[in-house]
Every structure is written in C-alpha cells, then in structure tokens.
Amino acid sequence: MKRDRFTAILLAVAVVMVSGAAHASISTPALRPSAPVPSEPISSLAVPSESHVADPGEVDVFVAVMPLGMTDDGEYLDLVMVVEPETHTREWYIVQSPLGLFTKEGMYEKFADMYGVEGLGLLAWAMSRGYQVEKKCYKSYDWAVEENIIGIKAKTRIFFERSDKNAAKQLMQALQDIYEREYVLPKIAQNFGGESGEVGAGYWYYHTGRIVGFARVSEAILGGGAEGGDWSGWQRVKVGTIGAVQTGLWVVPAAKGITALGAKAGLGTLGSKVLSKQAIAILQKDILFKTQLKGLLSKYGGSLISRSANLEPYGGPGGGHHVPAQSAFAGAPGYDAGAALAVPRAELARLGVRHGIVSGAQQTLYRAFAKSGETLTWEAMQSIETQALIQGGMKAGVARATVRQAINALQRAGVHGPTRIPWGG
Amino acid sequence: MPIPEIEEFAKILVEHVRDAAIQSNDREMNPDAGSPVAKRWREVAAAGNVEALLKTVIPDIVDDTVFYLLQAIDEGLVTLSFIASNGKVVNLSKEGLGELSGWYMGSDGWRATHSKERLADDFSALVE
Numbered sequence: 399m400k401r402d403r404f405t406a407i408l409l410a411v412a413v414v415m416v417s418g419a420a421h422a423s424i425s426t427p428a429l430r431p432s433a434p435v436p437s438e439p440i441s442s443l444a445v446p447s448e449s450h451v452a453d454p455g456e457v458d459v460f461v462a463v464m465p466l467g468m469t470d471d472g473e474y475l476d477l478v479m480v481v482e483p484e485t486h487t488r489e490w491y492i493v494q495s496p497l498g499l500f501t502k503e504g505m506y507e508k509f510a511d512m513y514g515v516e517g518l519g520l521l522a523w524a525m526s527r528g529y530q531v532e533k534k535c536y537k538s539y540d541w542a543v544e545e546n547i548i549g550i551k552a553k554t555r556i557f558f559e560r561s562d563k564n565a566a567k568q569l570m571q572a573l574q575d576i577y578e579r580e581y582v583l584p585k586i587a588q589n590f591g592g593e594s595g596e597v598g599a600g601y602w603y604y605h606t607g608r609i610v611g612f613a614r615v616s617e618a619i620l621g622g623g624a625e626g627g628d629w630s631g632w633q634r635v636k637v638g639t640i641g642a643v644q645t646g647l648w649v650v651p652a653a654k655g656i657t658a659l660g661a662k663a664g665l666g667t668l669g670s671k672v673l674s675k676q677a678i679a680i681l682q683k684d685i686l687f688k689t690q691l692k693g694l695l696s697k698y699g700g701s702l703i704s705r706s707a708n709l710e711p712y713g714g715p716g717g718g719h720h721v722p723a724q725s726a727f728a729g730a731p732g733y734d735a736g737a738a739l740a741v742p743r744a745e746l747a748r749l750g751v752r753h754g755i756v757s758g759a760q761q762t763l764y765r766a767f768a769k770s771g772e773t774l775t776w777e778a779m780q781s782i783e784t785q786a787l788i789q790g791g792m793k794a795g796v797a798r799a800t801v802r803q804a805i806n807a808l809q810r811a812g813v814h815g816p817t818r819i820p821w822g823g
Numbered sequence: 824m825p826i827p828e829i830e831e832f833a834k835i836l837v838e839h840v841r842d843a844a845i846q847s848n849d850r851e852m853n854p855d856a857g858s859p860v861a862k863r864w865r866e867v868a869a870a871g872n873v874e875a876l877l878k879t880v881i882p883d884i885v886d887d888t889v890f891y892l893l894q895a896i897d898e899g900l901v902t903l904s905f906i907a908s909n910g911k912v913v914n915l916s917k918e919g920l921g922e923l924s925g926w927y928m929g930s931d932g933w934r935a936t937h938s939k940e941r942l943a944d945d946f947s948a949l950v951e
Binding site for chain 2: 717720723724725728735743747750751752753754755757758759760761762763765766785789790791792793820821
C-alpha cells in the first residue's frame with residue numbers, strides 16, 4: 399500500500415511536470431497518513447505528523463516539487479509537497495528524484511536498444527580508451543566530456559526528459575563527439591598530410607577551426623591546391639565528393655540489413671568502424687551488457703566489421719605489403735604503385751604478421767588460380783589476398799576489412815580491375 | 824672505407840635485411856604469434872629437443888632473411904641488376920614486377936625448385 403501511495407505521488411508529479419499545471423487529478427488508492435516510501439521528514443519544514451485525505455478512489459491533490467540537489471553519494475533528491483485540496487493538508491517528502499531520473503543500468507539498456515551493436519561498439523571503443531560514464535549535475539548543457547569522464551546530465555526540472563532514453567541519447571552525442579575528435583579528425587588530418595593532397599576537405603571544411611595547424615584546409619577549399627596552385631570549382635567539388643564518399647566509408651554500417659550510410663538514424667553506425675575483439679571483450683566484462691550484448695552478437699552474428707589494418711600509400715616511408723599485389727595492375731589506367739595502399743612494415747609487425755608467409759601465400763594462391771583458367775576479378779582478388787594475410791597471422795576479420803578497404807581505394811582511383819594474374823607466368 | 828654509395832648500400836642492407844629479419848623472427852617468439860612458423864616453433868620447442876628446434880628454426884630464419892633481401896629489391900629500396908650467363912643484364916626491381924620475394928617463398932617457388940636442403944612448406948594446404 400505504501401508503494402501504491404508513493405506511486406500515486408509520482409504520477410501526480412509527472413502529470414504536473416508534463417502538463418505544466420499545478421493541479422492533477424489522479425486515480426489512486428487511498429492516501430493514508432503514513433510515511434511515504436522513500437521519504438524522510440524534514441523537521442525544519444514542520445512536516446505534519448498527522449495528515450489525512452479523502453476516501454479511496456478519485457483523489458485530487460496539488461503537488462509541488464523542488465529540487466534539493468545531490469548528496470555526497472551522488473543521489474539526487476527532491477522535496478515534494480502534496481496538498482489535499484479540501485482539507486489543505488500538506489505532506490512533505492524528501493524523495494529520490496522521481497522525475498525520470500535515469501540509472502546507469504537503465505541508460506545502458508536503453509542505449510543498447512536504441513543503437514544496437516554498433517552503438518555498443520562505439521561505447522566499447524570509448525571505454526577501451528579509458529572513458530567512464532558518470533551522472534552529473536549540469537546546469538547549462540546535457541553532457542560534457544571532462545578528461546576521461548563522460549558526464550551525462552542527471553535530470554531537468556522542466557520537461558520531464560531525464561529518462562533512460564534521454565540519457566542514452568546524450569551518451570550517444572558525447573560518444574560521437576569523442577569519436578570525431580579522436581578518430582575522424584586525426585584521420586582527416588592524415589589525409590591532408592599525404593601526397594594525395596586535400597582529399598576530404600570538401601566535406602569537412604567546416605571543421606577547419608577545430609583542426610589546429612591545418613591552414614591548408616582552408617586553402618584547399620578556397621582555392622589553394624596541394625601544390626599551391628589554384629583549384630577550379632570543379633576540382634573543389636570533386637574533392638568534396640571524394641571526401642564525402644571517404645567519410646561514408648569510415649562509417650559504413652556493419653549490421654545486417656543496413657546497407658547505406660544514413661540507413662540507421664544519426665551516427666549510430668559510427669561504432670561499426672571501431673568494433674574490435676578488444677572492444678567487445680571490454681564490453682563483455684561490463685556486467686551491464688552481458689545479457690544484452692550476448693543477444694545482440696548472436697543476432698548480428700558474423701556481420702561485425704573488424705577494423706582494418708592501418709593502410710598507407712606504398713610510396714611513403716612505411717613501404718610494406720601491397721594489398722592487392724601490385725603486379726596485378728601492370729599497365730592498368732589509374733593505377734599508381736606508389737599511391738596504392740599497403741600495410742606498412744610497422745603495421746605488419748604490430749599485428750604480428752609474418753610478411754614472408756603472406757607473400758608466399760599470395761604466390762601460391764595466384765599460381766593455383768592461374769592454372770584454373772578463370773579470369774581474375776575483384777572478388778577473386780579479395781578472396782586470395784584475404785587468405786594470404788590470414789596465413790601470415792592476421793586475424794580474419796581484420797584481413798577481410800583491410801583487403802576490402804584497399805580494393806575500394808583502387809576502385810575509387812579509377813582502376814577498373816586487374817590486368818594480369820600475379821605470378822601467373 | 825668504401826665509397827659513399829657502397830656505404831649507402833650497406834646501410835640499406837643492414838637495416839632492411841639483417842635487422843628486419845631479426846625483428847621478424849623475434850616476433851615469432853611471442854606466445855600469441857599466429858603465423859605457421861610461430862606455431863611450428865612452439866610445437867618443436869615444447870618437445871624440449873634442442874637439436875630438433877635448431878633444425879627447424881635455421882631454415883626458417885635463413886628463408887626469412889633471403890625474403891627480406893628480395894623484398895628490398897621488390898620495394899625498390901635496393902636496385903640490383905643481374906648479369907645472366909648469356910650476358911643479358913636484368914634489372915631485378917623492374918623486371919621482377921615486385922614478385923621476387925613471392926617467387927622465393929611460394930609453395931612451388933624457388934626454394935621448392937632449387938633447394939637441396941630441408942624446407943617447411945607452409946602453403947600447400949592452401950591449394951589442396
């Protein structure tokens with residue numbers, strides 16, 4: 399019964415907050431003069447020891463809610479006043495905030511519901527970088543990133559919006575901000591520093607102010623090319639388009655049924671890019687996700703996209719392993735062996751890949767393919783190159799993503815396909 | 824003291840062949856290393872027979888070292904020309920198409936064709 403009474407108060411509070419009215423009519427069991435749950439009397443406010451209400455059934459009450467703040471333990475408290483209109487009997491309570499105050503557990507559950515495995519991947523990525531999520535009491539903003547703390551505003555007094563769902567939205571916004579600052583923008587910066595010039599500038603120029611030290615960004619947009627020459631309007635459009643496509647590739651969604659950028663609302667797809675076994679392992683350690691993540695992983699199965707190995711132009715200082723084999727494109731229009739992507743030597747080492755085994759596997763597989771008499775296609779190359787990387791010790795998911803990214807880059811560069819079978823004689 | 828050009832060659836040779844091979848083989852000692860070479864070494868090492876272990880690792884290390892020399896040629900770090908017995912001069916980097924290291928390592932490659940010493944074929948299972 400006590401619980402019912404408290405629930406009635408909460409409902410009344412909710413109605414007031416949503417409607418803006420100071421009066422609410424609710425259907426409730428009898429409000430009895432007993433201590434509400436949870437509550438603490440406030441002696442300084444002369445809380446009446448006795449109060450009474452009308453008969454069971456339809457009861458009118460007036461409700462006023464005032465925030466008291468947050469305790470040292472992080473508990474948010476409200477002062478709630480309930481007034482019985484006929485007798486003007488007042489009751490005061492201090493309660494844990496009933497206004498949709500989210501819990502971390504509830505927020506995580508809602509987050510998983512809303513953003514699925516991609517969102518969880520993004521969250522896991524942030525966690526793997528040392529971020530933690532905490533409830534905060536902000537006045538002016540809904541979330542903030544303070545050092546390694548993602549602060550989510552605990553509640554608002556106006557529109558009853560501090561639900562788990564709302565908190566999940568704020569969390570996603572914070573994660574997007576972190577992802578952009580720590581992954582996307584550095585990636586863009588890398589592009590600007592490369593020989594390929596200003597690819598990406600068109601799409602991201604509005605972030606210029608956030609990329610410290612990249613005056614060339616504005617140069618690219620406003621007319622200065624990589625070599626200092628003026629760019630035509632068409633060139634700028636082209637660069638912008640490439641940048642947009644490239645950005646799309648960064649956020650290509652992972653889950654089944656999601657086939658295009660934007661098919662999933664917002665930037666929830668960002669997480670797909672950063673899913674890794676490490677991230678998943680971190681998630682799995684978080685008790686809050688155990689059940690949900692298990693279900694999600696089962697649901698999406700093998701469609702998770704692993705992060706590609708870091709790829710750099712072969713002609714850069716890193717050298718490394720051409721993906722796919724450069725000799726496949728001898729004489730191919732648009733193919734530049736120096737600009738083609740490769741897994742740098744340092745990246746091969748980082749991933750524990752034995753280069754000699756990869757090359758040997760390439761030779762063996764391409765030789766076998768040549769004997770089949772079939773025409774070498776992008777698809778066949780994808781298969782062979784992936785097998786070769788795996789044979790060398792690269793994880794299968796990473797290998798698939800790496801080859802896919804490298805082939806996509808060639809296709810974007812205008813290479814129509816292989817001209818010969820490597821090691822084909 | 825060799826001429827500067829030979830010193831340049833020496834530097835590349837040591838950095839990109841010798842050191843690269845040592846680093847590559849050091850990585851195979853990592854318990855998490857996933858290449859077939861690492862797995863083979865772990866398996867033999869677990870048996871505790873030093874002679875068997877050496878017989879296993881010696882050709883692997885030699886092959887890896889030769890691989891890095893050929894890779895340096897493939898990458899164009901070292902541009903070498905070979906004078907064949909018929910007198911023809913072949914630019915290995917250019918005419919090798921970047922495939923020399925693969926030709927050496929592959930299942931039916933140069934090792935399998937020309938070597939008289941023991942050889943671990945890590946690729947035959949790929950095309951069975």
